Amino acid sequence: MTTAHDSVNHTVALSFEDGVTRFISVTPGQTVADASYRARINIPLDCRDGACGTCKAFCESGTYDGGDYIEDALTDDEADAGYCLPCQMTPESDLVLRVSGTAEMAKSGIGTFQATIEKLHWYADNTAGLTLSVEDRDKLNYLPGQYMNVKVPGTDEERSYSFSSGPEAEKLTFLVRTAPDGVMTTYLRERAAEGDTLTLEGPKGSFFLRDVKRPVLMLAGGTGIAPQLAMLEKIEKLAASGVVPAFPIHLAYGATWDKDLVEVEALERYAATIPGFTFDAIVADPASGHPKKGYVTQHLLPGHLNDGDVDVYLCGPPAMVDAVRKYFTGEGIDPTNFYYERFAVGVVAAPALAGAAA
Incomplete structure (x- = not known):
């Protein structure tokens, strides 16, 4: 990996063990740990000097300069396998990091968003498509493959649906497989209308696209x-x-x-x-x-x-x-x-x- 920093900010997705993903912007030359703390996300951290290995993470996607650290904190074999130290690493592209611990431990809960139904489309009697516009769309970042929890209006229930739209899409789309007497099914068939407001929570999930490095x-x-x-x-x-x-x-x-x-x-x-x-x-x-x-x-x-x-x-x-x-x-x-x-x-x-x- 090269050590030169380019002149643009990079987006880093922090994927926690409980399936929550949070996104941070890292400025040129800034370490991932520093950017995390500026975003009030307390990833595991102790020495900040590349000496203890407490912050060790796994890079799922992207390139970076690993920085300086000692063998006790990160072995050569671990580094070759994709492990890294956020307290030392500086991104050279957008990254996806698998971080140890939960989002709750990092004092970084999932996001809550309000969405409006733009379109409800029935492919068949058992499959519906939802198109939603979201308030603060620029603040909802996700990885292709992740999902959101959707609260069912008029109930205390929620259901989980994967995005069928890419992360750059202005409108969000989801596919819904209906079930007899299901609470979401009942809502969609009997009460849902364009203009309705839905509450979404997320994004969540570790099923997402990585760099294409092989077929x-x-x-x-x-x-x-x-x-x-x-x-x-x-x-x-x-x-x-x-x-x-x-x-x-x-x-x-x-x-x-x-x-x-x-x-x-x-x-x-x-x-x-x-x-x-x-x-x-x-x-x-x-x-x-x-x-x-x-x-x-x-x-x-x-x-x-x-x-x-x-x-x-x-x-x-x-x-x-x-x-x-x-x-x-x-x-x-x-x-x-x-x-x-x-x-x-x-x-x-x-x-x-x-x-x-x-």
Whole structure:
């Protein structure tokens, strides 16, 4: 890594163990720890001199100058693996850091935002799309793949939904898989109207896009396509700015019924605008007229698996996640990185839910 500081501020996402992510702006030459404390985020810290290792974090994405420290605080092997010391490091790009401890310990709670329903769209009787405008949109930063908790108006309940829009989008979009008698379902079907106000809390979640350093395999089931759409929107923005993925990206998107396939037109657009991106849409129903039927694992080719040198992003119901893990084991494939998120129908908000029903 180079040691020269450039002349622009960089955004650093601090990802805590409880799934909360907070964003800070770091000025040229400033350490991540100093910027955190100026933002009133108390990450673990003791010596501030690179001598104790208390603040040790893991860099998920981005480049930086590691600064000066002693071997007792950070070994060469740890540094080579991506660990770093926020008290010494200065960013050379935007970063994502996995920080030890919880946001509560750091005295940095999740953000609360007010949003207005701009559009409520029904893809089918069991899938809705929400488009929201958010007050203080510039203060809501998130990583593509993360989710928000949404309070259900008129109740004490909340549900969790992954962004299907990229982090630069002016309007936020979400996919909602409905459930019979669910509180969110009841609200959307019986009371929701354009102009309604919703309260959102977050962002949260450790399922998000990392730097593309090897081939990528995305797997999605049903509304589990939501976080993948946010990731692809981010990749499309990067490609448009000249940051073209150096490796192929393939998405296998599965659904039970034809009506469960949503946003296929968006995927077709990404296939035309993102170099190296391909996708398959697959329907499990044997009576479907869709050209590809069965399960996503039945349509994976050796090139998609790349002998295990692949980053896998999987979002789907628990049964799909378990099936994919068993498939990898049966094929003798151990992906370099395997990021996954389960979602279930009709459950109260919990970590790692995407497009969850309510």
